Amino acid sequence: MVNTQASYTIGQVVPYHKPRGVVSDIPCAPRWNALRVPPGQEAAKTAMLRSAGVFAMFPKEERTRFKNGKKIVTEHATVTQLIYARFTHEPQWDVMKDRRIITGVICHNARPVNIHPDIIRQVQGLPTEAERIAEAKRQMQEALYRVEPGDKAEILEGPLAGLVVEISAVQGKRIWWMPVGGGIKGEASHGSLRRVEP
Numbered sequence: 215m216v217n218t219q220a221s222y223t224i225g226q227v228v229p230y231h232k233p234r235g236v237v238s239d240i241p242c243a244p245r246w247n248a249l250r251v252p253p254g255q256e257a258a259k260t261a262m263l264r265s266a267g268v269f270a271m272f273p274k275e276e277r278t279r280f281k282n283g284k285k286i287v288t289e290h291a292t293v294t295q296l297i298y299a300r301f302t303h304e305p306q307w308d309v310m311k312d313r314r315i316i317t318g319v320i321c322h323n324a325r326p327v328n329i330h331p332d333i334i335r336q337v338q339g340l341p342t343e344a345e346r347i348a349e350a351k352r353q354m355q356e357a358l359y360r361v362e363p364g365d366k367a368e369i370l371e372g373p374l375a376g377l378v379v380e381i382s383a384v385q386g387k388r389i390w391w392m393p394v395g396g397g398i399k400g401e402a403s404h405g406s407l408r409r410v411e412p
Contacts, residue, residue, distance in 0.1 A: 241304075270298065
């Protein structure tokens with residue numbers, strides 16, 4: 215005869231076994247991985263990962279079509295069967311596979327490949343870190359070369375290089391100046407003078 219009664223007694227603390235999630239409780243350095251998904255399910259699987267607390271994305275483009283005279287805009291993956299996820303906790307690949315979120319992970323020598331954030335930014339159509347720094351430097355330089363009437367500026371080239379002048383007029387790319395304290399007047403092109411902070 216089989217005993218069908220529970221083996222717990224009233225008042226006994228029953229251990230709770232937390233179900234495993236797509237990521238563990240172990241933090242890791244933020245990293246990007248490329249994940250394989252079923253064809254045509256890039257958006258759905260990305261949403262599943264996001265609902266589990268993992269930032270995920272896939273490269274997409276908008277396509278426009280007309281049906282019965284109405285404009286319909288839809289998003290389509292530019293690379294099929296592939297999504298990118300950013301993990302801040304150790305991923306549990308087996309859980310993701312069991313829940314049919316992913317079909318696999320892009321690996322090299324049986325280890326998931328970590329993708330550099332600059333590559334992800336390029337996939338998203340955004341500038342890389344180096345490009346952002348270069349653009350910020352360019353804007354700073356441009357701000358230094360942008361002068362207005364009344365500004366003091368330094369001549370950068372020619373026999374008067376190093377002379378500090380006062381800007382008297384700006385028209386398009388032409389700049390008219392006169393030395394601080396008076397004297398001869400001159401004309402220069404945009405970029406040949408650098409604003410001097412007072």
